[in-house]
C-alpha cells in the first residue's frame with residue numbers, strides 16, 4: 435500500500451489526470467488502484483485531495499476569456515483614429 439507521503443507527492447498530478455480530458459501525467463491502472471485504495475482508508479488524504487480539487491476548479495473558474503464583438507472592435511478603431519487626428 436502507498437503511504438500518505440507518496441500520495442501527497444503525486445496528489446496534484448492525480449487530480450489533474452482525473453479532471454482533465456487531456457492530462458499531462460497519466461497513471462497506470464495499478465497506480466490508480468493503489469491511490470483509490472489508500473483514499474478509501476485514509477480520510478486525511480481524501481480531505482487533501484478534495485482541497486486540491488476545489489482550488490484547481492476555483493482557479494479555472496476565475497479565468498475569463500473575453501472576445502470582443504465586431505462592433506466593439508470598430509468602436510476601438512474609431513477611437514484610435516480620433517487620437518491620431
Ligand SMILES: [Zn+2]
Nearest residue numbers: 437438476479
Ligand atoms: Zn493518507
